[in-house]
Amino acid sequence: MNTQPMPVGQAPDAFVPVVTSLLGTDLYKFTMLQPMLHSMPANLAEYRFVCRNTPAYPLCEIRDEVERQIEHLCSLQFTEDELQYLGGLRYLKSDFIDFLRIFRLQHRYITVAVDGDDLSIVAKGPQIHVMLFEIFVLAIVNEVYFRRFATPQALAEGRKRLSQKVAQLRDFGARGQQRQHPFEFFDFGVRRRFSATWQDEVVATFAREVPEFFKGTSNVYLAKKYGIVPIGTMAHEYLQTFQATGVQLKGFQKAALENWVQEYRGDLGVALTDVVGMDAFLADFDLYFAKLFDGLRHDSGDPVLWGEKALAHYTRLKVNAHTKRLVFSDGLDIPAALGLYEHFADRIQTGFGIGTNLSNDMGLAPLNIVMKLVSCNGQPVAKLSDSPGKTICDDETFLAYLRQVFRIGT
Incomplete structure (x- = not known):
């Protein structure tokens, strides 16, 4: 196992950077940034x-520590070795x-403040310069927060639970x-x-112990380090952006999918379905897109109901479902994933x-934090989730209009 020490017992003024490489983010931040x-390129967000x-x-x-970490983040640049790795991804x-090669995150585009007991963090500016803040900020907040709990006992509990996950997978394979x-x-x-060090240990453990099941990570830095596949295509922000780029609102999903197809020409073919709900997505996901995209990703709502709707849609279009893929990514753990696998x-x-249950299962309550796109080009954008509590929008008038356009809740 990776035995790099956790940041336990650090002197209060010791600075330990959370982010040490700009590769240490989700692949889909790069695959969305390119199109x-x-x-x-002139979008403001x-x-x-x-x-x-x-x-x-x-x-x-x-x-104050989050601010220090962001200052450090803004000092980083991609190394030539990292650029060579990214350049080797054919898409x-x-x-x-x-x-x-010339990119740096700009501190002038992000503010960190206090709002009562809460943190207020806003990144605002050219979208191609601010969109990469999201994952780094969330990783920074999480690691700084959990450093107070980074005890030998927490690490021992995390390793025990990690071993149990490996055992579950081996038992599944043996059956x-x-x-x-x-x-x-x-x-x-x-x-x-929980921390960058802990995610590294988790990924290394699965890659070593159950390579027949563990097929990649969204963390590009770790994918490069361990020679495994970087995983990711698009997130909600990509489709939401098209709500504010001049296309008719009712056509924003088709515009986003078409732009993706033209950019990647057959690569990265898993589409996210829940920006305005699965039903509204499938209404736009016609035979053209169903043939061009390799599959769909679930991120809210009942996963079984969602999967059955996807299969029924492929059947209606006379598309062979065995040539397609359903990717599930909403609050999973190993038993839930195995249950969905056996169903579909x-x-x-x-x-x-699988996210939090792999990288922050230490016997401590995880933070439920997000950093979401709320406006683009001076206009509100929204996500109408299939799960209560996941809908995101600052403008109730726009949210009501979006529901009306897509006939949601009518």
């Missing part, structure tokens, strides 16, 4: 931090790599319950991880992106 650079649950102590107490183009398509899972744990894997390929 935005090519198609809409605002991203806002939100904590959805009650932390064990007020987040305002870590404001990333040479002009995009050249952009990254020989493979369906028509194989079971595959991925680490999606950057944003809510004789009918369609599956994949499972």
Whole structure:
């Protein structure tokens, strides 16, 4: 196991950086940034931090350290070795790599303040310059917050639970319950991880102990380090951006998917479905897109109901579901992933992106934090989730209009 020490017992003034490489983010930040650079480089955007649950102590107490970490983050640049790795991914183009060569996150585009007991973090400016803040800010807040709990006991509990996960997977393999398509899972744990060191240990452990099931990570730095596949395509912000880029609102999903198809020409073919709900997505996901995209990603609502709707849609379009994939990524753990696999894997390929339960299962209550796009080009944007509590929008008038356009709740 990785034995790099946890930041336990550090002197109060000792600075230990959370982020040490700009590769240490989710792959989809790069795969979304490239089409935005090519198609809409002048977009202006605002991203806002939100904590959805009650932390064990007020987040305002870590404001100064978060600020120090962001200052350090803004000093980083991609190394030539990192750029060479990114350039080896066939879907990333040479002009995009050249952009990254001169790229630095700009401190002037982000503010960290205190709002009562809460943290207020806002990134606002050119979208191609502020969108990469999201994952780094979430990783910083998480690690700084959990440093107070980084005890030998917490690490021992995390290792015990990690061993149990490995045992669950080995038991599954020993039972020989493979369906028509194989079971595959991925680490999606950057944003809510206990620490960078702990995520590294988790990924290294799964890659070593159960490589037949563990097929990649969203963390590009760790994918490079361990020679495994970086995983990711698009997030909500990509589709939401098209709500404010001049297309008719009712056509924003089609515009976003078409832009993706033209950018990647067959690569990165998993589409996210829940920006305005699965039903509204499928109404736009016609035969053209169903044939061009390799599959769909679930991130809210009942996963079984969602998967059955996807299968029924492919059947209506006379598309062979065995050639497609359903990727589940909403609050999963290993048993839930195996249960969904057993339900679907004789009918369609599956994949499972597991986040917090892999990278922050230490016997401590995780933070439920997000940093979401709230406006673009001076206009509000929204996510109408299939799960209560996940809907995000600052403008109730726009939210009502979006519901009306897509006939949601009528």
